[in-house]
Amino acid sequence: MKLTWHRPVRGDFDHERLWGGVILLAAVTMLVWFGLFALPTPSCLFKESTGLPCPTCGSTRAVEALLSGKFGASLRLNPMVPAGAVLVSLYLCYAVVVVVFRLPRARLQIDDGMWWALLSIASAGFLGVWIYVVFDGR
Template identity: 35%
Template sequence: MTTHVGGLGHLSPRVWWGAAGVAVAGGAAWLATHSPYEAGHYPGCVLYAATGLYCPACGGTRATYELLHGHVGAAFERHPLVPPLYLAVALYLGYRLLRARQGRPVRTVVPSWLPVAIGVAVLVFGVVRNLPGAEFLSPA
């Protein structure tokens, strides 16, 4: 017999997924109504402020804002990786939901090399977007 003392570990996965959904919806509602193009709503990028270089995430908030307003082309202009990232997340969550509704186990196998590959790809993107001739990758 296991005794659980305090914490939130006893909550069901359904509650965790529900809480995550509420948090995402709340964040999306805030972002949809508070433009990142207006000063004062969001903090600026520390790397850009200190060096003038774009970090790998620069433009991500503006890309998400554009997607929330249905401007897919503008989202790609602000950050070319954000729309495919959201598509991948939506497909994965759809897969999980479909499997759960079918009563089948969700099989998520992440190869050990994948997190390293993603990290390297993000770092390479961060460097390349600052090279001369790669202005199309800048969030401006």
């Protein structure tokens, strides 16, 4: 795995601009959905059809709790939400800084063996959260 810094040139795909925009759009949507209009929480189609909670069950309520400042409640509902919120916030800060100040962009070069290791770790984490959600009784 190797981290390099790349100054964008015309025609390069701008990940920071794209994903920063997606994150901002998602954040505004959540704030409008939960804060401004207080719309109902969508139901989980997986749980409705199988009777089992999906790995992301509790995420919507965890986001609501996080937006209300209830970090502990958010963590109990689904541990992926606060962890993901921290990572997404850090990426958004990075993306805004490099886009606004036209700084070089970080690029991670990962070899095939490392991809499999990262995929295995992510899968194990996802499975662990699902087991937590299933046995927590949601």
